[in-house]
Amino acid sequence: MPARLAPAKVNLFLHVGPPGADGFHPLSSLMAFADVGDQVAIELGEGSLMVSGPFARALGPERDNLIWTAVRAFVEELGRPMAELAMSLEKALPVASGLGGGSSDAAAVLRLIRDVFAPQIDDARLERVAARIGSDGPACLWARPVVAEGRGDRLSPAPGFPALDAVLVNPGIPVSTPAVYRRLDARGDFGAVAPPSMPDAFESPQEMAAWLALQRNDLEAAAIDVAPEVGTVLDMLRAEPETLLARVSGSGGTCFALCADDIEAGTLAGRIEALAPRWWVRRCRLGGPWD
Known part of the structure; x- marks a missing residue:
């Protein structure tokens, strides 16, 4: 079963402005990713999501999981039905913890689906899909250090720094x-x-x-x-x-x-x-x- 780490996201700094007319707060943040996180895996199956791990019980209803949001967005981008998937999530990160776990899980699933079942979807299209899972989606997709602005969706390279x-x-x-x-x-x-x-x-x-x-x-x-x-x-x-x-x-x-x-x-x-x-x-x- 193809699997991928969904790494924890850490905001090394996070500057937040007053809300605009749309209710969203503009921000700027230097984001880095940890070498620890959840694990996601996919294979052809019956359209299911199995959740395990120490924080599995802390998650809400399965239908609310961002992984399903990511799958639906991918199918819409693909423009045609896709084979049913059996997905698994080992929830090792605390829930509601400021580590972007849900977004990282969903982004890791997007990369797995693309790599295994739809390699014709290029990076730009995949990034467009990732933006639909939330503000942290684009940054979590590649899980590399970035400076995020706006709602977190405008990304630029971070300065170089040692691990x-x-x-x-x-x-x-x-x-x-x-x-x-x-x-x-x-x-x-x-x-x-x-x-x-x-x-x-x-x-x-x-x-x-x-x-x-x-x-x-x-x-x-x-x-x-x-x-x-x-x-x-x-x-x-x-x-x-x-x-x-x-x-x-x-x-x-x-x-x-x-x-x-x-x-x-x-x-x-x-x-x-x-x-x-x-x-x-x-x-x-x-x-x-x-x-």
Whole structure:
């Protein structure tokens, strides 16, 4: 059964402006992808989606899964019926965690369908389909570092940077993105959304962490208001000596800590697991793509 990693998406910074007339908030974000995530697979079958893994029960009804949205959009782009598929999803990422899991799952399925059953669909057409699964769809399709603007659909290449050793931590509390945006609107903590000036490349994790410290996640305070446990995670990470930078990803509730190398990341992950054994903790590398 052809399979693919659907990597976790991490917002290294996320600048969010006030909503426009259409209700959408313009943003700019530097996105990277982790070498950990869900696993998706497809084969010819009876038109089904089997979900397994530690977070399978946290998902909503199967019909609401973005994977089905992706399949329907692909069929419409193809312009003709397609053979029924049996699909599987191993849900290893927490749900409603700010890691773009649903979009990444759907994007990975799109690539599998194209590669296995419809290689005549070129990259541009596949990107058009990915845009229909949500704001993170185009970025998740190729899972390479990008700067996203607008609704997240205008993408440009990210500066060069080394693979970043990191630790992802989630306190096990789903965080509703709409609730976070409502809280942001109530707070009025909007920032400028023009992408900051960036070098062509960062030479080391320390250099990149120092530059990222000048940026922000404008959803961070709102996410902590909605789920105070996120603030507890962030405070713990920021207090540890291995952490170069700690920040909330997306709308929460996962936080990430950048470290100098894999040894530092492993040490930090082990300590957090010992201090908070109920939390979801994963050592990873950020960059991408991880094909």
